[in-house]
Amino acid sequence: MILTVTLNPCIDKTIFVTHFQKGKKVVVEGIKKIAGGKGNNVARVIKNLGHEVLSFCVVGGQEGRIIEELLGQDSIPLQAVWAKKSQQDGDHGFGDQNKPPDRFLLSQAFPFLLRNFRR
Structure with a gap:
């Protein structure tokens, strides 16, 4: 077994x-x-090559539960160390309304906003 x-x-x-x-x-x-980070990406490749792998991660909060679920969907066992704070999910925006011409704006509906702010 390989540990990442x-x-x-x-x-x-x-x-x-x-x-x-x-x-x-x-x-x-x-x-x-997908569950990201260098170790998780390597674990996915190792699993796809047919080898046994165990992913060791420091996770926390809702994002940690999502990472745990995503690794499970890829059949990658997780040994988690749960932290008190959650990590960010890497949701970085692209550009803004005052964007230069070489940038673009992505529009995504955020379900949690729709659930909490519908009238």
Whole structure:
């Protein structure tokens, strides 16, 4: 068995769009999430090559539970050390309304906002 260590795991997102035009708003059609961080990425490759692997991660909060679930979906066993604070999920925005012409804005509906702020 191979042990991988991820001290700063994250949730990596792949964003799918059907149409992209520079300088225009890009509507996100779908998002695929995986447990990220160098050790988790290596664990996924090791698993895909047919070897036994154990992922050791420091996780916390809701993001930690999501990472645990995502590793489970990839059939990667997790040895977690639970921290008091949660890590961020790596959700970094692209550009803004005052964007230069070489940037773009991605628009994604955030379900937690829709649930909490509907009238």
